[in-house]
Amino acid sequence: MVSNSRSFRALPGLIAPAVAVLLALSPAATLAQAAAPPPASAQPVPGERDLSKLIWTTLAAVDHANQSGNYSVLRDLSAPSFQAANDAARLTQIFAGLRSSGTDLSNALLLGPTWTAAPAIVPGGLLRLQGFFGLRPTAIAFDLSYQWVGGRWRLYGVGISPRPIAAVQPEAPAPRRR
Numbered sequence: 001m002v003s004n005s006r007s008f009r010a011l012p013g014l015i016a017p018a019v020a021v022l023l024a025l026s027p028a029a030t031l032a033q034a035a036a037p038p039p040a041s042a043q044p045v046p047g048e049r050d051l052s053k054l055i056w057t058t059l060a061a062v063d064h065a066n067q068s069g070n071y072s073v074l075r076d077l078s079a080p081s082f083q084a085a086n087d088a089a090r091l092t093q094i095f096a097g098l099r100s101s102g103t104d105l106s107n108a109l110l111l112g113p114t115w116t117a118a119p120a121i122v123p124g125g126l127l128r129l130q131g132f133f134g135l136r137p138t139a140i141a142f143d144l145s146y147q148w149v150g151g152r153w154r155l156y157g158v159g160i161s162p163r164p165i166a167a168v169q170p171e172a173p174a175p176r177r178r
Contacts, residue, residue: 043148045119045127055129056109058144058155063105066095078155079147103162108133108140116141127153132163139165 046054065071071091075083086094117130125148132141143159 043121043125043127043153045121046153051119051129052112054127054146054153055113055131055142055144058158059105059108059140059142059160061155062095062098062158062160065091066099066105069099071095074155079149081147082154082156098160098162101162103138103140105140105160107135111135113142126156134165136165138162 045051061074061077065074069092070088072088075086075088075091078086111133113129113131114134115129115131117128119127119129122128122145127146127148129142129144129146132139139162141159141161141163143157144155145157146153147156148154
């Protein structure tokens with residue numbers, strides 16, 4: 001888990017590589033995740049519309065929590081292991097950098113996500129979603145994981161990082177010479 005001191009307890013092979021990238025590229029990167037690996041899920045990767053809804057609802061919940069300073073709803077909507085690892089006060093600390101950056105996450109609700117990795121079920125049965133919303137001039141990169149609990153995907157780990165749009169978009173191919 002990330003705090004303002006940029007230390008975290010990573011889940012083996014799950015979020016650590018992406019978190020390192022997010023932390024290296026943005027001082028406002030934030031991450032919260034659960035304490036123990038979840039049981040495996042037999043659920044398939046949801047369809048594009050449901051994936052977008054998962055991301056949008058997560059960003060809306062984080063945005064509302066940042067605006068109000070109240071992270072209890074975000075926590076209550078998350079997986080039980082996330083709740084156990086992150087009380088509302090801890091989430092307030094974790095998201096302090098993102099909150100102080102003034103990034104309006106609600107702008108991401110206007111666009112579909114661009115994937116930097118294909119959505120996948122990763123070891124432990126978690127659904128992992130990595131990508132960005134190509135807002136200008138500041139894109140919103142995300143690395144989210146969800147656990148199947150009680151018949152639905154619930155937030156298990158969250159990494160959100162505002163970044164310059166040029167930092168997240170792939171380089172355009174050079175024009176061909178004739």
